[in-house]
Amino acid sequence: MPDYDGAVTEATNSGAATFPAKRGRGERSSPTIYDIAKLAGVNPSTVSRALSKPGRVSAKTQKIIEDAAEQLNYQVNPFARALPTGRTQTIGLIVADITNPTFFDIIRGAETTGSARDYTLVLAESAESPETELIAARRMLSTVDGLILASPRMDDDKIRALAADKPVAVINREIEGVPCVVPDVNKGISQAVRSLAANGHQQLAYVAGPPQSWMSRRRWEGVQAACDWYKLAAVRLESSKPTVDGGRQVARDVLASGATAVITYNDLLAIGLMQELQAAGIHVPDQISIVGFDDIFGADFTTPPLTTVRSPLGECGSRAATLLLDMLLGHDGPAGAVRVDTELVVRGSSGRLIA
Amino acid sequence: MPDYDGAVTEATNSGAATFPAKRGRGERSSPTIYDIAKLAGVNPSTVSRALSKPGRVSAKTQKIIEDAAEQLNYQVNPFARALPTGRTQTIGLIVADITNPTFFDIIRGAETTGSARDYTLVLAESAESPETELIAARRMLSTVDGLILASPRMDDDKIRALAADKPVAVINREIEGVPCVVPDVNKGISQAVRSLAANGHQQLAYVAGPPQSWMSRRRWEGVQAACDWYKLAAVRLESSKPTVDGGRQVARDVLASGATAVITYNDLLAIGLMQELQAAGIHVPDQISIVGFDDIFGADFTTPPLTTVRSPLGECGSRAATLLLDMLLGHDGPAGAVRVDTELVVRGSSGRLIA
DNA sequence: ATCAATCTGTCAACCGGTTGCCAACTATTG
DNA sequence: CAATAGTTGGCAACCGGTTGACAGATTGAT
Incomplete structure (x- = not known):
C-alpha cells in the first residue's frame, strides 16, 4: 500500500498579504463620557453619575444619557475607572499547577461565580514553587480587587501579609486570620x-x-x-x-x-x-x-x-469567589474556615479483601 | 460498629474576631513615581523615563532612581500606565468550556508563554455559546492587549471585526485574514x-x-x-x-x-x-x-x-500566545495559518478486527 | 574661543473616569 | 408668599503614570 501523507489540505493561503501588526492609538478610539456629555448636552460628571451612581441624577437626565450612551455604543474604560477608585472588577486566582485536574474545577467554579457577578478572572500558576507563588501573588495583588489562593505553598505569614493588603481567600488550607474554604x-x-x-x-x-x-x-x-x-x-x-x-x-x-x-x-x-x-x-x-x-x-x-x-472542588472555587466578592461589597469575612462536605464515592478499586 | 462522624477537627476557631472587610483607599497606598522623584531629587517624568525608556537618562541618574525605587519597593501601577498608553501587559483567552480537558493544555500553554514574557492571562468561558462568546470577547477586548480564541463558535465575520480592533489569534480554526494556529x-x-x-x-x-x-x-x-x-x-x-x-x-x-x-x-x-x-x-x-x-x-x-x-494542544496555546506577543511588538502576523503536527498514538482501543 | 550638535532633565498637558463641594433650582411648608 | 429643605447638575481637582516640546548643560569640531 503506497504511503499517503495526507496532503489534502487546500493550498495554505501562502503569499497572501500579511496582517497589519499594530494599530496606532488615535485611530478611532472608543467613545468617552465626554462624547456622551456633548451629545446629551450635560456635564461629563453628570454622565459619570448617571452611569455609576443610580439615583444620583434625575430620571429624565438619566434617560437622555443612557440613550446617548447606547447610541454611541459606549463602554467604560476599566483603567480610567480603576485609577481613581482602585476597583478593577477583577479577581485573581493562583493555582499550584494548571495541568493538575484538581484545579480545573476550582478554576471553573471561580470563573463562573465571578463572571456571574461581572468580575473577570485572572489566572496565574506557581508551578508548585513557594517563591514563584509569592511573586505571582504580589504582581497580581496590585491589579485585582481580591485574590484566591488554591492550595498555596507559601508560609502562613506571607499569606497573612497579602491578606492585609487586599481581600484574600484561600482554598484547601486553613490559616488563622484569613478566610478559607476547605473540604x-x-x-x-x-x-x-x-x-x-x-x-x-x-x-x-x-x-x-x-x-x-x-x-x-x-x-x-x-x-x-x-x-x-x-x-x-x-x-x-x-x-x-x-x-x-x-x-x-x-x-x-x-x-x-x-x-x-x-x-x-x-x-x-x-x-x-x-x-x-x-x-x-x-x-x-x-x-x-x-x-x-x-x-x-x-x-x-x-x-x-x-x-x-x-x-x-467546583464548589470550593465558587465559594471562595463568593466570599471574596462579598468582602469587596463590605461584608466581613467568615469567622472560621468555611467547611464543605466530602463524601466517599465507592467504585471498583476498593472492596473485600480476598486472601 | 458504632458510627463515627469523624469529629476530630480541632475546634473550628469560632468566636474569633471576623476579618476586616475592606480597606479604605488612602491607608498606605503603594509608592508612586512622585515618591521616587522626591527621594532621588529629580522630576517625576525623569523617573518615568528611567523606568521605561532605557537609555533616555544618564547612567548616573538611572542608578540613583533605580536605587530609590528599590528602596521604596516601587511597583508600577498598571492602570496608570495603561490609561495613556493603552497597553496593559495582559492577554485574554476565551475557551468554549473550561471543564473540557482539551482546553486545559491550551490554557497552560498560553499562561506559561505569556508569563514568561511578563504578560498576565485573563480567562473567560463562552459555555459553547456564540453569543456569550461574543459578549465575553467584546468585554475583554477593551482590557487586554490581545486576545486568543480557542475553538471559537462565532462567525468568521465577528472574529474579523474583533481582529480589526486589536490583535487576535485563533486556535483550532482557520479564518482568512486572522492569524490562526491549527493542528x-x-x-x-x-x-x-x-x-x-x-x-x-x-x-x-x-x-x-x-x-x-x-x-x-x-x-x-x-x-x-x-x-x-x-x-x-x-x-x-x-x-x-x-x-x-x-x-x-x-x-x-x-x-x-x-x-x-x-x-x-x-x-x-x-x-x-x-x-x-x-x-x-x-x-x-x-x-x-x-x-x-x-x-x-x-x-x-x-x-x-x-x-x-x-x-x-499545549503547543497550540503557546504558539498562539507567541504570535500575539510578537504582533504586539510590531511584527506582522503570519501569512497563512500556523500548522502544528498531529500524530497517531496507538494504544489498546484499536486493533485487528476479529470477526 | 566659538558654534553647532547632542544629551539630559523639566514642564505641562493628557489619558478617562470619579467625587467633594457648591450653587441653582424645585418642592414643601407655615 | 417667604423661608427652608431637598434635588440636581457643574466645576475642578485628582488618580499615577506618559510624552512632546523645550531649555540648559555637555561635548566635539573648527
Whole structure:
C-alpha cells in the first residue's frame, strides 16, 4: 500500500498579504463620557453619575444619557475607572499547577461565580514553587480587587501579609486570620476507613502528598484518627510528587508495607499506583484496595474505576469567589474556615479483601 | 460498629474576631513615581523615563532612581500606565468550556508563554455559546492587549471585526485574514486510517462534534479523504454534545451503522462510546476499534487505553500566545495559518478486527 | 574661543473616569 | 408668599503614570 501523507489540505493561503501588526492609538478610539456629555448636552460628571451612581441624577437626565450612551455604543474604560477608585472588577486566582485536574474545577467554579457577578478572572500558576507563588501573588495583588489562593505553598505569614493588603481567600488550607474554604475531610475519610474495615482490611497505608501541603497533613491526621477508631494499623508513605508518576514510584513501598488498603493524597497518585500494581500482577481490589482523593475528571475511566473521597472542588472555587466578592461589597469575612462536605464515592478499586 | 462522624477537627476557631472587610483607599497606598522623584531629587517624568525608556537618562541618574525605587519597593501601577498608553501587559483567552480537558493544555500553554514574557492571562468561558462568546470577547477586548480564541463558535465575520480592533489569534480554526494556529489533522488521520485499514477494517464511522465546530468539519474531511485513499467506506454520525455523555448516546447509532472502526471528534466522545459499547457486551478492540482525537488527560486511564490522534494542544496555546506577543511588538502576523503536527498514538482501543 | 550638535532633565498637558463641594433650582411648608 | 429643605447638575481637582516640546548643560569640531 503506497504511503499517503495526507496532503489534502487546500493550498495554505501562502503569499497572501500579511496582517497589519499594530494599530496606532488615535485611530478611532472608543467613545468617552465626554462624547456622551456633548451629545446629551450635560456635564461629563453628570454622565459619570448617571452611569455609576443610580439615583444620583434625575430620571429624565438619566434617560437622555443612557440613550446617548447606547447610541454611541459606549463602554467604560476599566483603567480610567480603576485609577481613581482602585476597583478593577477583577479577581485573581493562583493555582499550584494548571495541568493538575484538581484545579480545573476550582478554576471553573471561580470563573463562573465571578463572571456571574461581572468580575473577570485572572489566572496565574506557581508551578508548585513557594517563591514563584509569592511573586505571582504580589504582581497580581496590585491589579485585582481580591485574590484566591488554591492550595498555596507559601508560609502562613506571607499569606497573612497579602491578606492585609487586599481581600484574600484561600482554598484547601486553613490559616488563622484569613478566610478559607476547605473540604472537611473527616466525613469522607471516616466513610472510607469504615468501608475498608468492613471489608476485612486491617493494615492501611496512606500515601502522602507534597510536604508543604497543609491538606496532605490534614488528610493524614484524618486517616490516623479514623484508623484508631476502627482499629486499623496505619502507616504513612512518602511520594516523590503528587502525580500519576509519583503513584507508580510509590508502588514498591506500598507492597513492602504489607498494607492491604491504600488511601492516597490524591487521585493522580491512586491512578499511578493502581497502574503499577496491576502491571506487577496484583489484583485490585481483591488483593489491595485503593482509595483516592478528590474525584477528579477521569477517576471513573480506570479499570476498575477509582473509589475516592470526593471533594466538591467546583464548589470550593465558587465559594471562595463568593466570599471574596462579598468582602469587596463590605461584608466581613467568615469567622472560621468555611467547611464543605466530602463524601466517599465507592467504585471498583476498593472492596473485600480476598486472601 | 458504632458510627463515627469523624469529629476530630480541632475546634473550628469560632468566636474569633471576623476579618476586616475592606480597606479604605488612602491607608498606605503603594509608592508612586512622585515618591521616587522626591527621594532621588529629580522630576517625576525623569523617573518615568528611567523606568521605561532605557537609555533616555544618564547612567548616573538611572542608578540613583533605580536605587530609590528599590528602596521604596516601587511597583508600577498598571492602570496608570495603561490609561495613556493603552497597553496593559495582559492577554485574554476565551475557551468554549473550561471543564473540557482539551482546553486545559491550551490554557497552560498560553499562561506559561505569556508569563514568561511578563504578560498576565485573563480567562473567560463562552459555555459553547456564540453569543456569550461574543459578549465575553467584546468585554475583554477593551482590557487586554490581545486576545486568543480557542475553538471559537462565532462567525468568521465577528472574529474579523474583533481582529480589526486589536490583535487576535485563533486556535483550532482557520479564518482568512486572522492569524490562526491549527493542528494539521491530515497526518494523524491518515496514520489512523492506514492503521485501521491494515487491521482489516472496511467500514468506518466518524462521530462528529458540534455543528459550529470548524475543526469537526475539518476532521471529517480528513477522514473522508483518507478513507477514499485507503478504500474504506466512511459514514458520518452526529453527536448530541462533545462529551462523555454524548459518546454514550451515540453508541446505538454506531452499532446500527455496521462500522467496525470509529473515529470520534474528540477523546471524550470516544471514552463515552467505549464505555457504552463495553456495557453492551461489545469487545473493544476485537469487535470494534475506537480512535479518539486530542490525547487529553486521562485518555490512557481507560481499559483498554485509548488510541488517539494527538494534537499538541499545549503547543497550540503557546504558539498562539507567541504570535500575539510578537504582533504586539510590531511584527506582522503570519501569512497563512500556523500548522502544528498531529500524530497517531496507538494504544489498546484499536486493533485487528476479529470477526 | 566659538558654534553647532547632542544629551539630559523639566514642564505641562493628557489619558478617562470619579467625587467633594457648591450653587441653582424645585418642592414643601407655615 | 417667604423661608427652608431637598434635588440636581457643574466645576475642578485628582488618580499615577506618559510624552512632546523645550531649555540648559555637555561635548566635539573648527
